[in-house]
Amino acid sequence: MFCGGASLIWLNMYLRIRYFVPIILKAKNAMATYKTKGIILRRTNVSEADRLVTVFTDTEGKIKIRAKGVRWLFSRNRGHLELFSYSDLVMAEGRETDVLVSAYTIEIFKSIRNDLKKTAAVYYLAEICDKMTVEKEKNERIFNLFLDTLRFLDILSPSLLSSVVPLLTSFFELNLLSALGFRPELSLCVHCRKKLQPIANFFSYKLGGVICPSCSLRYDPKSLKIDPSTLKALRVLLSYNLEIALKVKIDERHRQIVKKISEGYLRYIAEREFKSKKFILSVNKKQSSGN
Numbered sequence: 001m002f003c004g005g006a007s008l009i010w011l012n013m014y015l016r017i018r019y020f021v022p023i024i025l026k027a028k029n030a031m032a033t034y035k036t037k038g039i040i041l042r043r044t045n046v047s048e049a050d051r052l053v054t055v056f057t058d059t060e061g062k063i064k065i066r067a068k069g070v071r072w073l074f075s076r077n078r079g080h081l082e083l084f085s086y087s088d089l090v091m092a093e094g095r096e097t098d099v100l101v102s103a104y105t106i107e108i109f110k111s112i113r114n115d116l117k118k119t120a121a122v123y124y125l126a127e128i129c130d131k132m133t134v135e136k137e138k139n140e141r142i143f144n145l146f147l148d149t150l151r152f153l154d155i156l157s158p159s160l161l162s163s164v165v166p167l168l169t170s171f172f173e174l175n176l177l178s179a180l181g182f183r184p185e186l187s188l189c190v191h192c193r194k195k196l197q198p199i200a201n202f203f204s205y206k207l208g209g210v211i212c213p214s215c216s217l218r219y220d221p222k223s224l225k226i227d228p229s230t231l232k233a234l235r236v237l238l239s240y241n242l243e244i245a246l247k248v249k250i251d252e253r254h255r256q257i258v259k260k261i262s263e264g265y266l267r268y269i270a271e272r273e274f275k276s277k278k279f280i281l282s283v284n285k286k287q288s289s290g291n
């Protein structure tokens with residue numbers, strides 16, 4: 001009786017382990033994976049075969065994932081994590097870092113990849129997008145801004161690059177800041193809140209927008225002079241609509257002021273310089289000297 005009872009207990013335990021543990025593990029695994037779509041911002045090699053990949057996704061915001069074995073020649077995910085490509089991703093939640101299960105390229109942006117000037121521009125956009133955002137904070141406006149910009153740049157004729165890329169960069173900087181809650185005030189004086197007159201006003205990084213001449217003298221003497229044409233161009237660029245924004249009629253002098261303001265305001269908010277600016281400058285220098 002006693003032996004029989006003990007056997008039954010052991011049998012019961014065996015059956016539980018044999019049948020229920022795999023089911024529980026399977027259910028746990030099923031819950032721990034998730035699908036998303038994202039743009040590859042950055043890749044860093046870790047260990048012998050792995051890569052740490054930073055992706056800006058539509059559903060999770062910015063995430064960092066570990067792509068195990070992806071540097072092996074025969075890894076099936078190897079060709080689907082190209083820098084700046086747009087990919088379908090399946091991830092498994094990890095204790096510290098989520099791990100890539102599978103990747104599939106949706107758009108590779110071949111023309112960006114084959115043009116050094118386009119690549120340099122996207123390096124900068126990816127860097128500011130990476131440095132200005134925190135992990136796992138969904139932001140569809142930033143995701144759409146980045147994807148639209150990549151699609152536009154991919155089909156842009158090389159002959160238009162010199163005139164369009166600076167404006168496209170300002171468009172990206174201003175709308176990125178706006179999506180992060182730093183939309184500059186461009187209609188009212190940022191200090192006294194009076195409607196701005198069509199005269200020379202000033203742009204204050206410190207106060208986050210345009211300031212009237214009398215307020216500028218008292219509250220931010222370091223603010224930059226901004227004429228009505230530049231102000232109009234900034235308003236159009238902040239529209240989030242790339243097609244409309246890049247139709248703005250602007251001469252080289254005004255384009256330089258727009259660039260100074262959008263770049264300077266981003267740097268002021270970020271409280272830092274961006275490394276890839278140096279890369280863009282060296283590419284432009286090389287290309288203008290004919291190399």
Ligand SMILES: [Zn+2]
Nearest residue numbers: 189192212215
């Ligand atoms: Zn004022």
